[in-house]
Amino acid sequence: MTFRARLLLGFGAVVLVPLTVFGLRIRVVMANRLTGEYQQRVTALVSVIRADLDQRSAGIALRLAALRDAIPRDNRFRAALQGGERTYLLDYAGDAMQLAGLSLLQIQDETGRIVSSGHFRNEYDQSDPALPRLLAAAPAGTALVEARGAEAPFLALARVDSLRLGGRRFTLVGGVAVDSSFLARLTPDSELTVAIALPPDTAFGADPATQVVSAVAVPFVTSGDSARLVPARIVVSHSLSSLVALRRGVALSFLVAVLVTGLIALLLASWLSTRISRPLTALAAKTADVDMDRLDVAFDSDRSDEIGALTRLLGAMTERLRAGAARLREAERRLAMGDLARQVNHDIKNGLIPIRNVFRHFGQAAGESPDRLAAAFRDRQATVESSISYLETLASNYARLYPQPVRESCDVNAVVRDTISRVSDTGQAELRLELADGLAPARTDALVLRRILDNLIGNALDSLAARAGRVTVTTEANGQAGVRVTVADTGNGMTKDELNRAFDDFYTTKPGGTGLGLSIVRRLVLDANGALRVETRPGAGSTFIVELPVGRT
Amino acid sequence: MHSLLVLSHRRGVVVGLLAAACRAGGGGPRVELPPPAPAPGDTTCILAHGRATARDTLTLAVFDPVAAAHAPLPRNEGERLVFGQLYESLIRLDCQGRPLPGLAKSWEEASDRWAFTLRDNARFWDGAPVTARDVLASWRVRDPALAQGAVVTDDHTLTVPAAGNPFQRFADQVLAVTKAAPGGGGAWPIGTGDYWVTSGDPEALVAQPMRSGRPALKIVTAPASASRDALDAGADLLVTDDPATLEYARTLAGYTDLPLDWSRTYVLLAPGRDKALAGDLRLETLQEAVRRDARPAEWSGNGHYWFSDLSSCGLLPVRDTLGAAGRRRRIVYNQSDRSAADVAARLVGLGALGRGAVAAGVPPAAFESSLRAGGDAAYVLELPRRVYDACRAAVGLPAWGAAGTVEPLLDVRAHAIVRRGLPRMALDWDGTLRLAPP
Numbered sequence: 001m002t003f004r005a006r007l008l009l010g011f012g013a014v015v016l017v018p019l020t021v022f023g024l025r026i027r028v029v030m031a032n033r034l035t036g037e038y039q040q041r042v043t044a045l046v047s048v049i050r051a052d053l054d055q056r057s058a059g060i061a062l063r064l065a066a067l068r069d070a071i072p073r074d075n076r077f078r079a080a081l082q083g084g085e086r087t088y089l090l091d092y093a094g095d096a097m098q099l100a101g102l103s104l105l106q107i108q109d110e111t112g113r114i115v116s117s118g119h120f121r122n123e124y125d126q127s128d129p130a131l132p133r134l135l136a137a138a139p140a141g142t143a144l145v146e147a148r149g150a151e152a153p154f155l156a157l158a159r160v161d162s163l164r165l166g167g168r169r170f171t172l173v174g175g176v177a178v179d180s181s182f183l184a185r186l187t188p189d190s191e192l193t194v195a196i197a198l199p200p201d202t203a204f205g206a207d208p209a210t211q212v213v214s215a216v217a218v219p220f221v222t223s224g225d226s227a228r229l230v231p232a233r234i235v236v237s238h239s240l241s242s243l244v245a246l247r248r249g250v251a252l253s254f255l256v257a258v259l260v261t262g263l264i265a266l267l268l269a270s271w272l273s274t275r276i277s278r279p280l281t282a283l284a285a286k287t288a289d290v291d292m293d294r295l296d297v298a299f300d301s302d303r304s305d306e307i308g309a310l311t312r313l314l315g316a317m318t319e320r321l322r323a324g325a326a327r328l329r330e331a332e333r334r335l336a337m338g339d340l341a342r343q344v345n346h347d348i349k350n351g352l353i354p355i356r357n358v359f360r361h362f363g364q365a366a367g368e369s370p371d372r373l374a375a376a377f378r379d380r381q382a383t384v385e386s387s388i389s390y391l392e393t394l395a396s397n398y399a400r401l402y403p404q405p406v407r408e409s410c411d412v413n414a415v416v417r418d419t420i421s422r423v424s425d426t427g428q429a430e431l432r433l434e435l436a437d438g439l440a441p442a443r444t445d446a447l448v449l450r451r452i453l454d455n456l457i458g459n460a461l462d463s464l465a466a467r468a469g470r471v472t473v474t475t476e477a478n479g480q481a482g483v484r485v486t487v488a489d490t491g492n493g494m495t496k497d498e499l500n501r502a503f504d505d506f507y508t509t510k511p512g513g514t515g516l517g518l519s520i521v522r523r524l525v526l527d528a529n530g531a532l533r534v535e536t537r538p539g540a541g542s543t544f545i546v547e548l549p550v551g552r553t
Numbered sequence: 554m555h556s557l558l559v560l561s562h563r564r565g566v567v568v569g570l571l572a573a574a575c576r577a578g579g580g581g582p583r584v585e586l587p588p589p590a591p592a593p594g595d596t597t598c599i600l601a602h603g604r605a606t607a608r609d610t611l612t613l614a615v616f617d618p619v620a621a622a623h624a625p626l627p628r629n630e631g632e633r634l635v636f637g638q639l640y641e642s643l644i645r646l647d648c649q650g651r652p653l654p655g656l657a658k659s660w661e662e663a664s665d666r667w668a669f670t671l672r673d674n675a676r677f678w679d680g681a682p683v684t685a686r687d688v689l690a691s692w693r694v695r696d697p698a699l700a701q702g703a704v705v706t707d708d709h710t711l712t713v714p715a716a717g718n719p720f721q722r723f724a725d726q727v728l729a730v731t732k733a734a735p736g737g738g739g740a741w742p743i744g745t746g747d748y749w750v751t752s753g754d755p756e757a758l759v760a761q762p763m764r765s766g767r768p769a770l771k772i773v774t775a776p777a778s779a780s781r782d783a784l785d786a787g788a789d790l791l792v793t794d795d796p797a798t799l800e801y802a803r804t805l806a807g808y809t810d811l812p813l814d815w816s817r818t819y820v821l822l823a824p825g826r827d828k829a830l831a832g833d834l835r836l837e838t839l840q841e842a843v844r845r846d847a848r849p850a851e852w853s854g855n856g857h858y859w860f861s862d863l864s865s866c867g868l869l870p871v872r873d874t875l876g877a878a879g880r881r882r883r884i885v886y887n888q889s890d891r892s893a894a895d896v897a898a899r900l901v902g903l904g905a906l907g908r909g910a911v912a913a914g915v916p917p918a919a920f921e922s923s924l925r926a927g928g929d930a931a932y933v934l935e936l937p938r939r940v941y942d943a944c945r946a947a948v949g950l951p952a953w954g955a956a957g958t959v960e961p962l963l964d965v966r967a968h969a970i971v972r973r974g975l976p977r978m979a980l981d982w983d984g985t986l987r988l989a990p991p
Contacts, residue, residue: 123902
């Protein structure tokens with residue numbers, strides 16, 4: 001995880017988590033307090049409704065009692081029952097119902113036949129004995145009934161009473177309508193709802209998740225042929241919509257706060273991380289450039305913070321590396337010179353020993369028998385010439401160790417093409433060129449570069465050992481100040497030990513090799529103020545990267 | 554092929570197909586001759602209420618709006634009473650259906666045509682003599698088909714094809730002879746009746762007699778709820794079905810309660826053949842359901858209700874696309890008709906259409922459209938008990954009626970509250986009261 005990402009996460013955790021916890025806590029406290037308050041209001045209203053139902057039931061009972069007393073005194077009613085004025089009988093309940101302030105009034109005879117009906121005048125002569133019987137059986141004598149009407153049935157809170165007239169028993173069923181106005185009178189404010197839940201829907205549709213609910217049980221006389229007494233409920237509910245709205249508002253406010261805070265934290269963290277990570281990134285890039293061959297990287301900083309201190313430490317370390325590298329190169333050079341001197345000594349001795357032996361032979365011949373000198377010369381001339389030739393070759397080889405380069409502008413691509421054109425035999429290898437266009441001229445001798453390429457390409461082809469493979473020569477710009485030439489092969493590659501010794505003089509793994517090729521390449525590159533790197537893996541080939549400075553002399 | 558609407562004793566259902574429509578002619582239909590006219594001195598249809606005393610003005614109280622624009626065809630009971638004094642057709646039918654002279658003094662059937670001879674002294678209100686051409690011109694406006702077949706023989710005689718034109722039709726007020734008033738617009742059309750309107754005040758119309766010896770008529774319009782007030786205000790004649798008014802009138806010594814004929818019938822009209830309707834509903838108890846003079850529907854004497862057999866009218870059956878399940882289980886009625894509301898409520902109380910069915914009162918216009926659409930299970934409506942032309946009256950029934958069920962429920966009638974000593978009045982076939990000549 002990057003430093004910037006960690007910084008962002010840290011900011012988020014520090015700012016957003018406490019804010020979210022705060023918001024959630026406020027929501028919970030608010031919900032608990034309001035729900036409790038709603039519950040109190042609902043409970044209070046339930047008590048009021050119970051008292052109101054009792055009061056209304058008592059009122060109905062009083063009115064029925066008044067009718068119970070009035071009907072026997074009405075001679076017209078009495079006569080109508082005896083077959084008199086039928087219309088008076090049919091209209092009686094309607095008139096009485098209005099005068100008594102009832103919404104339902106039914107007068108039945110002892111058989112349950114409707115003698116007169118106030119709320120539904122024309123249901124006369126129909127039989128409904130179950131209604132008064134069930135009302136009488138209801139607790140407290142009061143129940144909800146679904147009264148028939150011509151236009152529509154309606155719900156009523158009803159009671160029953162009875163009277164005797166002319167030796168017959170009549171029942172009075174009276175009640176008040178339980179309609180929207182009835183319920184509205186029970187509802188003190190708009191947030192409280194009072195509704196009737198009738199069987200079979202006693203599971204009233206009030207959702208406890210959205211409402212605070214309580215109920216008053218009321219008996220209910222079902223209608224129809226199988227009328228019976230079942231429990232119904234007057235359900236009081238308090239909508240949680242205001243709480244939901246409040247919650248939603250709080251949530252929205254917190255969301256906005258979280259978003260704004262998060263955005264600010266994001267911007268702040270981004271600015272801060274950029275401010276911190278940019279010099280670190282630059283420092284990392286500089287550090288990546290440091291190499292044994294590139295120790296000229298400058299680590300300067302005026303900063304007084306940790307990054308400045310780190311930069312200066314890296315600068316000092318690089319300086320020490322430079323000094324160490326110089327000493328190492330000097331030691332290597334001395335070691336190489338010693339090896340070379342010993343080698344030269346050995347080689348010259350090897351070349352001189354036959355010559356000294358020949359001259360000893362000549363001296364011996366001249367002292368013992370001068371006439372045999374000519375014959376001895378002829379015998380040993382070949383030996384002398386061979387030794388001289390060996391020494392000449394040796395001299396030539398050593399001379400190649402110390403070329404005299406000329407610094408001039410060099411078209412790298414042209415030199416690469418020229419070198420490739422002189423490769424006479426590539427065997428089964430494929431030789432590929434990938435040359436960059438517009439390459440700046442390198443500041444080196446074209447002959448030096450050709451020698452470098454000769455050696456590297458030759459080695460690459462040799463590493464394929466006459467197998468099929470590929471050698472790729474690539475040129476490309478190395479930033480603004482350099483050019484890079486890469487020779488890559490798919491040959492044997494090198495082990496770590498082989499790589500460590502690859503640039504030593506006279507070290508070779510090739511039969512008949514001199515062991516000076518890569519040593520010469522390394523010196524030529526360094527003399528050209530360039531750098532040489534090797535990437536290799538056994539069995540996967542090697543890549544030699546030559547970086548040369550650009551610019552005119 | 555045409556459906557045939559047939560009634561059994563009480564219940565009518567579609568049971569057959571019509572072979573031919575009488576209106577379409579063909580085969581030379583037999584001309585039905587009119588019944589004989591009543592003998593002179595026959596007072597069967599005369600309302601008697603004591604010896605007449607001379608008076609200058611008679612006050613008629615009506616409880617429906619009377620509009621000149623409707624003349625001469627009445628649209629309510631008030632207009633029926635008023636227009637009956639102002640306009641006349643060629644003939645009249647008395648309460649027994651017997652023809653009486655009207656604008657025509659005589660008639661005869663010859664060569665399958667009715668020949669009418671106009672009264673010699675027939676005059677429009679403006680004094681212009683009424684000719685056969687005036688009759689034809691009047692018919693052209695209201696019944697072009699009839700006018701097309703009519704032939705004017707001379708100034709006082711015209712003939713009409715008998716085929717497709719029952720003789721009784723010529724008593725219909727729609728064929729009353731009128732001509733446009735010079736003022737046009739809302740002016741009363743000029744008629745040929747015994748009275749002519751001299752005041753256009755809709756609250757208190759005044760009609761003067763065309764001949765001397767008759768009192769002038771003052772027509773006072775009042776709301777139905779004020780019928781007792783009209784009596785208190787001195788009305789000489791009013792027609793009402795309000796039981797409270799009748800009860801009050803009976804307590805007044807100066808008035809007589811004269812029951813009129815059973816003129817209207819409440820029917821239950823159902824688009825389908827709902828089995829619940831066919832159950833035993835104890836319809837004999839219906840008359841107690843309404844607060845007016847009513848009796849169980851019955852047709853006494855010859856014939857039957859006009860709507861019980863419209864086979865000759867060529868009503869096209871309409872396919873029932875809704876079915877019983879597609880209809881609302883309601884008994885619908887015109888909410889302005891209190892008796893219809895009572896009848897519908899009683900039917901619900903009796904369990905018509907089964908438990909859960911309800912009665913539903915709708916405004917008059919909505920009732921009309923609902924009836925045409927037939928979207929409800931049943932309708933309660935009031936129909937005239939007698940019509941001059943059954944086929945013409947059947948046009949007012951919904952198209953699905955030919956494939957539905959019609960149930961006559963109640964016959965109802967109004968009462969005339971008449972001040973004692975008023976001139977004699979004659980009762981026509983359609984219930985129209987006319988002041989009889991002295």
